[in-house]
Amino acid sequence: MMQESTQERPLVTFALFAYNQEKYIREAIEGAFAQTYEPLEIILSDDCSTDRTFEIMREMASEYKGPHRVVARKTKQNRGTFNHVLEVYGEMSGKLMILSAGDDISYENRCSVIVDDWKKSGVKVLFSNFEKISDSGESLGVDESSGDKEIMGWFSAEKRQEFNHGATTAYDRCMFDGLPYSETPVFSEDAVFYFIASIRKYEIRKVREPLVKYRQSINSISNASHPKIGKSDIEDFERKISWMADSYISLCDYILRFLSNDFEHVEIKKRVMKTRRFAVIRKEWLRRDILGRLGLILMCRDSREFRFLAPRLLGLNYFSTVKSRSVRMEKTYRS
Incomplete structure (x- = not known):
């Protein structure tokens, strides 16, 4: 009887990953605690933040009185998102990991909807639509992720799947089997898992219902909430592009290592090397x-x-000056 019950309602892990997000972490944790699905294991995991993120996690975990099992933990050093996920995988008890970011808020029915779809479909990777919110929490409407076109392009000759949106994704625990840690930090964990799922021919399934409030932070590159038009804004943005490029190099190095003895995916390997060069x-x-x-x-x-x-040949100062003037002129022309 107990075995049948476990099969009908398997233990699921809700993993909340955070780094220096003390401003938003309480709302994110409240969203985790509000989940209606049971049995649920909640792991609040901090990637060695330098602010009070982990202290807030630990405080809220100790005060929690609800039905879910709650654990607060932190890495010994900053690992980057991908290694952080693998580290939590090594400690999870659930059969499915539902990922959440420290600046987003999950709807209370998120786990229930995802688990129902996972059980019915049998897929290994699921993600959902989301509601965009501003930095202050104001709703910006429901949206869909278009995905990372660069990584999706690696599979342009194959049947291409929708890109799993990292902040709304859930993975069957078999997804992590046999994956080594990356030697350098990889922050775009969804890109790695999209690649792994595609190589292993796992179906990636999209749940059309919005299940996450996804924050459009002004400090983000991938989901910035306002246009960059000033000279200093452009310079800052170019530095962030350079930083993100470093993360892309780590991503490509990890995947090339994964493909080192693979002779089946030669063309994909060439595309990854092209991405790395850029x-x-x-x-x-x-x-x-x-x-x-x-x-x-x-x-x-x-x-x-x-x-x-x-256009960047003469340096950052020249490029940002010309671009900011061009943007202002275009804005004036349109108005």
Whole structure:
């Protein structure tokens, strides 16, 4: 009888991942505690924050009186999102991991809807639509993720699936089997899991119902809530692009390591190497003088790389000045 009950309502892990998000973490945890699905294990995991994020996690976990099992834990050092997820996988008890970010808020029925769909479909990866909210929590309407077109392009010759939106994703625990940690931090964990699912031919299923309030932070690159038009804004954005390029290099290195002895996916490997080369260009141009940037132009092998580098040849100050003036002129023209 107990075995049948467990099969009907399997233990699920709701994993909330955070890093330096003390401003939003209480709302995120309240969303986790409000989940109506049982039995549920909630793991509040902090990636070695430098603010009070973990202290708030620990405080709220100790005060929780509800039906769910709650654990607060932290990494010993900052691992990056992908390694952080794998570390929590090593400690989870559930058969399914539902991921949540420390600045987002899950609807109370999120786990119930995801588990029902997972049981019916038998898929290994699920994600949902989401409601966008502003930095202050104001609703910006329901949206759908278009996914990372760069990574999706690796599978352009194959049957391409929808990209699993990281902040709304759930994974069957078999998804993590046999995956090594990355040697350098990888922050786009959804890109790695999209790749792994595609290589393993796992179906990625989208739940059309919005189940997460997804915050459009002004400090984010991937989900920024306002346009960058000032000179200093553009300079800051270009530095963030360089930082993200470094993360892309780590992502590509991990995947190339994964494919090192794989002779079946040669074309995909070539596309990954192309992405890595472009990421190196995006990372390095800020660090080089004009002669160094000319050297990078000589590295260019396609029009995309050249189009990125050519307007930046004279450096960040010149590029940001010209671009900010161009944006202002275009804005004035349109008005």
